[in-house]
Amino acid sequence: MANTCIFCGTKLPRFGQEKLLCGNVFQSVCGQCRKALWDLSQEERGQRALDTGRAADPEQIEAFLRESREAAQREREAVLTDKVCLRCGKPMLRYGRKLIQLGSEGLFGPVTRDGIFSDWLEVDILRCEGCGKAEFFIPGPSEPPQPQKEEEQVTCPVCGARHSPLIGCPSCAVRLAQSGQRLRSSGEDTPQRETPRKPPWEK
Numbered sequence: 001m002a003n004t005c006i007f008c009g010t011k012l013p014r015f016g017q018e019k020l021l022c023g024n025v026f027q028s029v030c031g032q033c034r035k036a037l038w039d040l041s042q043e044e045r046g047q048r049a050l051d052t053g054r055a056a057d058p059e060q061i062e063a064f065l066r067e068s069r070e071a072a073q074r075e076r077e078a079v080l081t082d083k084v085c086l087r088c089g090k091p092m093l094r095y096g097r098k099l100i101q102l103g104s105e106g107l108f109g110p111v112t113r114d115g116i117f118s119d120w121l122e123v124d125i126l127r128c129e130g131c132g133k134a135e136f137f138i139p140g141p142s143e144p145p146q147p148q149k150e151e152e153q154v155t156c157p158v159c160g161a162r163h164s165p166l167i168g169c170p171s172c173a174v175r176l177a178q179s180g181q182r183l184r185s186s187g188e189d190t191p192q193r194e195t196p197r198k199p200p201w202e203k
Helices: 031-037 042-052 058-079 170-186
Strands: 018-022 025-029 080-084 091-101 104-106 109-111 120-128 134-137
Touching: 018 031, 018 042, 025 031, 025 042, 025 058, 042 058, 058 080, 058 091, 091 134
Parallel strands: none
Antiparallel strands: 018 025, 080 091, 091 120, 104 109, 120 134
């Protein structure tokens, strides 16, 4: 088999044989078949090589094709939507997102007819898997923000008030501040200011 082209069966010379990568495996081919199959993908060349029944390492080619199909299926599921084409009924695939200008291009940017700067519209581009037609869809509103969870509070062992565990008890702090202010106002525990002494040369 190594001296014949796996596609057309043409006898190949012993030296200077053409090689073509089919399904991740190099196959011996003639120059005419190599030129005809050069533009095909790895998967297509591998499948054609298997169909001939003369391919080298068919198990490796089958494993490559199986992995390629699984990868393509995962990529399809990632962009598959719940919408169908209005023309052929095939599923629509996400093709990207684009900003569309709502107005005409002016000297200082896009403007509307009344001269006011126009807005932009963000749309999703969906492409039909069957006929290839594309449609624009305005994306739905974003999900509402989740309400923040209330912080758990602790009970002060002194006054019984509830407060955040990150700070001390505000009620006790206010009460201590007020009691300290009364002490200072009543003159209790207030240190006496020492009268500064004059130097000897001043009388």
